[in-house]
Amino acid sequence: MLALRAMSRITREDVERTAELARLSLSDDEVEAMTHDLGRILDHVDQLQALDTAGIEPTAHAIPLATPMRADQASPGIDPELALANAPLREASAFVVPKVIDGEES
Amino acid sequence: MTANPLERYEVVIGLEVHTHLRTESKLFSPAPVRYGDAPNHDVHPIDLAMPGVLPVLNERVIDLAIRLGLATHSTVNTRSVFSRKNYFYPDLPKGYQISQYEEPVVSDGWIEIEVPASGEAGKGKKGKKKGDSATSVKRIGVTRAHLEEDAGKSIHDVAVTGADGTHIDLNRAGVPLLEIVSEPDLRSAAEAGAYLRSLRSILRYIEVSDADMEKGQFRCDANVSLRLHGSSEFGTRTEIKNLNSFANVEGAIGAEILRQSEILDDGGEIQQATMAYDVDRRRTRVLRLKENADDYRYFDDPDLIPLLIDEARIQAVRAELPELPEEKLERFREQYNLAAEATQILVGSRSLADFFERCAEACGSAKAAANWIARDLRQELNERNLEVEDSALEAETLASLIRLVEEGRVTAKSARDLLPELVERGGDPEALIQERGLEAVSDTGLIDGWASQVIEANAAAVESVREGDDKPLNFLMGQVMKAAQGKANPAEVRKRLLEMIRGGD
Numbered sequence: 001m002l003a004l005r006a007m008s009r010i011t012r013e014d015v016e017r018t019a020e021l022a023r024l025s026l027s028d029d030e031v032e033a034m035t036h037d038l039g040r041i042l043d044h045v046d047q048l049q050a051l052d053t054a055g056i057e058p059t060a061h062a063i064p065l066a067t068p069m070r071a072d073q074a075s076p077g078i079d080p081e082l083a084l085a086n087a088p089l090r091e092a093s094a095f096v097v098p099k100v101i102d103g104e105e106s
Numbered sequence: 107m108t109a110n111p112l113e114r115y116e117v118v119i120g121l122e123v124h125t126h127l128r129t130e131s132k133l134f135s136p137a138p139v140r141y142g143d144a145p146n147h148d149v150h151p152i153d154l155a156m157p158g159v160l161p162v163l164n165e166r167v168i169d170l171a172i173r174l175g176l177a178t179h180s181t182v183n184t185r186s187v188f189s190r191k192n193y194f195y196p197d198l199p200k201g202y203q204i205s206q207y208e209e210p211v212v213s214d215g216w217i218e219i220e221v222p223a224s225g226e227a228g229k230g231k232k233g234k235k236k237g238d239s240a241t242s243v244k245r246i247g248v249t250r251a252h253l254e255e256d257a258g259k260s261i262h263d264v265a266v267t268g269a270d271g272t273h274i275d276l277n278r279a280g281v282p283l284l285e286i287v288s289e290p291d292l293r294s295a296a297e298a299g300a301y302l303r304s305l306r307s308i309l310r311y312i313e314v315s316d317a318d319m320e321k322g323q324f325r326c327d328a329n330v331s332l333r334l335h336g337s338s339e340f341g342t343r344t345e346i347k348n349l350n351s352f353a354n355v356e357g358a359i360g361a362e363i364l365r366q367s368e369i370l371d372d373g374g375e376i377q378q379a380t381m382a383y384d385v386d387r388r389r390t391r392v393l394r395l396k397e398n399a400d401d402y403r404y405f406d407d408p409d410l411i412p413l414l415i416d417e418a419r420i421q422a423v424r425a426e427l428p429e430l431p432e433e434k435l436e437r438f439r440e441q442y443n444l445a446a447e448a449t450q451i452l453v454g455s456r457s458l459a460d461f462f463e464r465c466a467e468a469c470g471s472a473k474a475a476a477n478w479i480a481r482d483l484r485q486e487l488n489e490r491n492l493e494v495e496d497s498a499l500e501a502e503t504l505a506s507l508i509r510l511v512e513e514g515r516v517t518a519k520s521a522r523d524l525l526p527e528l529v530e531r532g533g534d535p536e537a538l539i540q541e542r543g544l545e546a547v548s549d550t551g552l553i554d555g556w557a558s559q560v561i562e563a564n565a566a567a568v569e570s571v572r573e574g575d576d577k578p579l580n581f582l583m584g585q586v587m588k589a590a591q592g593k594a595n596p597a598e599v600r601k602r603l604l605e606m607i608r609g610g611d
Contacts (some may be wrong), residue, residue: 021401023194061411068411072166074131074138077148083276084146094145094273097196100260 010038111367112294115332118340119298119359120249120290123305124283125315126256126323127170133255133282134161134204141321145275153280155199160409167282168415171211171253172423173312174284177430178248180215182420186252188410191402196274197258205285207404210252211413212284216245217308218432219300220450246301247289253413256281278322284314290329290340295359299352302326303454307431311456319351326355330362332370341366342376346383346390358383362390434459442472448480457495458484468505471512478508482522486529498532499525507535519592520544546595553602556589561606571607579603 015034019026026034077083080093089096129139135152152159175182187209190202220241258279260272267273286305292298306324309315317324331343346362349355361383366376378396383389429437435453438444444452452462458479466475483504487494507524510516516539524538539545547553560582561568567578579600586599 017401021192021403065411067413068162069165069168070136070162072130072164073136075136075150077137077146077150077277080144080146080149083149083154089271091267091271091273092145093147094261094275095196096267096271097274098272099267099270100196100262100272 009042010035014038111332111363111371114334115363115367115370116335116337117293117295117359117363118290118331118333118343119292119294120329120343121288121292121298121301121355122327122329123286123288123302124256124325124327125286125309125317126321127167127282127284128313128315129164129166129170129282131164132280133164133167133253135280137280139281140277143277145273146277148277149279153199153276155201161204161407163410163413164282167253168211168413168419169423170282170314171251171284172415172420173427174251174286174309174314175212175215176420176424176427177308177312177314178212178215178217178251178286180212180248180251182415183209183211183213184415184417184420185209186211186413186415188253188407188413189404190407191254191404193402195257195260196272197260197276197279199258199276199279203255203257204407204410205254205404206252209412210250211415212251213249215248217248217301217304218243218245219297219304220244221297221300244291244297246291246297249287249289251284251286254283254285255279256283290331295356295363298328298359299356302352302355304431307454311428311431311434313428322350325350328355328359328362330359330366331376332363332366341370342378344376344379344381344390346381347393349383354383354385357385357388358390361388365390428456431456442466442476444473444476448476451480451484452476455493457493461494461501464501465505465508468502469508469512471508474508474512475505478504482525483529486525490529492529497529499528500532503528503532503535510535510539514548514595514597515539515546516544517546517587517592517594517596519587520546523592544593547590547593548595548598550598550602553586553590553594553598554606556586556594557599557602557606559589560585561603568607571603 012031012035015026015031015038019031019034084090084093084095087095126139127133131137132139132150132153135150137150137153138148140148152161172182174180186206188204189207191205191207192202194201221244223242256278258274258276260274261267262272288301292301306317309317309324315323319325326349328346328349329343330346331341333339333341344362344366346358349358358381362381369376377392380393380396381390382393384391431453434456435449438449438453438459442449452459462475462479465479466472469475483494483499487497490497507516507521507528511518511521516535520539521535524535524544527533527538528535564578564582564585567582570578571582582603583596583599586603587594587596590599
C-alpha cells in the first residue's frame with residue numbers, strides 16, 4: 001500500500017523534468033533506476049511521517065543558535081589572478097563564456 | 107486603428123524593485139561593494155563559489171531592512187528564512203541565488219503616492235487640505251521586501267566582447283539587495299512612475315540605498331495586465347524585466363498596454379510571458395513564454411539558519427529613524443507655508459531639504475531661500491547632474507548671497523550669474539561681488555542717464571505708461587537693466603522711471 005502510493009507519486013516525467021532543471025543528461029536506464037530509487041526515498045519519508053509531531057515546532061536545524069553575523073567591514077578582494085586562475089577563457093580580468101543572448105536572465 | 111486603449115481597458119500594474127543596500131561589504135562575504143572597478147577585482151572566494159566556503163550574514167543589512175520595514179508601515183518579521191533559488195546562468199557561480207521566499211524579512215506595508223486628483227484612482231483618498239489641489243494621495247500596498255544577493259554582471263556589448271563571447275564580471279555578485287514587491291495597486295504608467303519616485307525618495311531618506319539608477323542600484327520589473335473596466339478579475343499578466351530608468355518604466359508600460367490591447371481587441375488571449383523593452387523601437391518583445399513555468403526549486407539554505415530579529419533591535423532602529431518624506435512634507439507645509447510646488451521639490455530629496463532649512467535659518471527668509479533653491483540652484487545642479495551635497499556651495503554661502511540681494515547691494519540677476527561659479531568652486535559672495543564690480547548701482551545720476559536714453563528710444567511704451575498702463579513698465583525696466591549690464595538696483599530703476607515719465611506724483 002505504502003509502496004504503491006510512492007510509486008505513483010514519482011513518474012518518469014518527474015525524473016526527466018528534474019534532470020532537465022539540474023542540467024543532467026540521463027539515459028533511459030538511468031531514468032528507470034532513478035524513478036525507482038526516488039520512490040524508495042519517498043517510502044522512507046512516509047515512514048517518518050508516521051511519527052506524531054503534533055505540537056512540535058518545525059525546525060530547519062537541529063541546534064538552536066543565534067543567527068551568526070559579522071560586522072559590515074570590507075576587506076580587499078582576492079588577487080584577480082587568483083580569481084581567474086581556473087578560467088578556461090579570459091579577456092583582461094573578465095571571465096569569457098560562450099555568447100549568451102542579451103537579457104535572457106538576471 | 108484604436109484610439110486610447112485605456113478607454114476600454116483598465117491597466118493593473120505591480121512593481122518589483124531591486125535596490126542595492128548601502129553597505130561597505132557584501133551580503134555574505136567581506137569583499138567590498140564598489141562601482142566602476144575593473145572586472146573581478148572585488149571578489150572573495152565566497153562570491154566565486156569556491157568549494158568549502160560558507161556564507162556569513164552582514165549584520166548591517168538587518169538594520170537597513172528594519173528601517174525599510176518601518177518606513178513603509180510594514181511588519182518587520184522577527185523570523186525570516188534564507189532560501190536557495192536554483193537556476194543556471196554564467197554570472198551566478200553557485201548555481202543558486204540566496205534569497206528569501208516563504209518567510210521574507212518585511213511584509214504587509216504601504217507607501218503613499220501623489221496622483222492627479224481627476225484621475226480614475228480607485229481607492230484614492232482625498233488629498234491633504236494644504237496640499238496642491240490638483241493632486242490627491244493614493245496608498246499603494248507593499249506586499250513584501252526580502253533580502254537577497256545580486257548576481258554578477260554579464261557583458262554582452264560586442265564593442266567590449268568581440269563577436270562570440272560574453273564577459274562575466276563578478277564584482278556585483280553578492281552585493282546585498284532588498285527586493286521590494288508592490289501590490290497590483292497601480293493603475294497607470296504615471297502612477298508606476300510616482301510610486302518609484304516615492305520609494306526611491308524614502309530609500310534615500312532613510313539611507314538604506316543610494317538608489318542610483320545609472321549605477322544599477324535601483325532596478326525595476328513591471329507586471330502588467332489589462333481588464334475591461336468594471337471587471338473584478340485580473341487579466342493574464344506579463345512581466346517586463348530590467349527597467350533601468352524612470353523614462354523606460356513609463357515607456358515600457360505604455361508600450362505593453364498597447365501590445366496587450368491590440369491582442370485583446372482582435373479577440374486573442376494574452377500569454378503569460380517575460381518581456382523586454384526595446385528602448386529604440388519603443389516596443390516590448392517576448393523574451394520567453396512561461397509555459398515552462400519558472401521552477402526555481404526553492405528550499406531553505408542549509409548553510410544559513412533562520413534570521414531572528416528581536417523586538418529590542420526593531421525599537422532601537424525605530425528610535426533613530428530620520429523624518430520620512432511624508433512627515434517632512436507635512437511639517438514644511440505647517441512651518442514654512444511655501445508654494446506647494448516648491449515644497450514638493452525641496453522635500454523630494456533629504457539633502458536638498460536639509461540645505462534649505464540651513465539656508466532659510468541663515469538668511470532669515472524661508473520664502474527667498476525656497477525660491478533660490480527650488481528654482482535657480484536646482485537648475486544649476488540639474489545642468490551639472492549634481493546633488494546638492496556634491497556642490498561646492500554651502501547653505502550659509504547661498505544665505506549670504508540672498509541677504510546681499512535682499513539688501514539691494516546686488517541685483518538678483520548679478521547674483522544668479524554668480525551661482526554657477528559658487529556651485530562649482532564655492533567662495534565668498536561679498537568678496538566676489540566687489541572683485542567683479544557687481545555691486546548694484548543705486549546712484550541716481552547713473553540710473554537717470556540710462557533711463558533717459560531708454561525713454562527717448564521707446565516713445566510708444568512711454569506713452570502707455572504715462573496713460574497709467576503698468577505693463578510696458580517691465581519692458582522699459584528691462585531695457586534700463588540691459589543698458590546697465592544688469593547692475594542697476596531694480597527698485598531704484600522703477601522709481602526713477604516712474605518719476606521721469608509720470609512726473610513722480
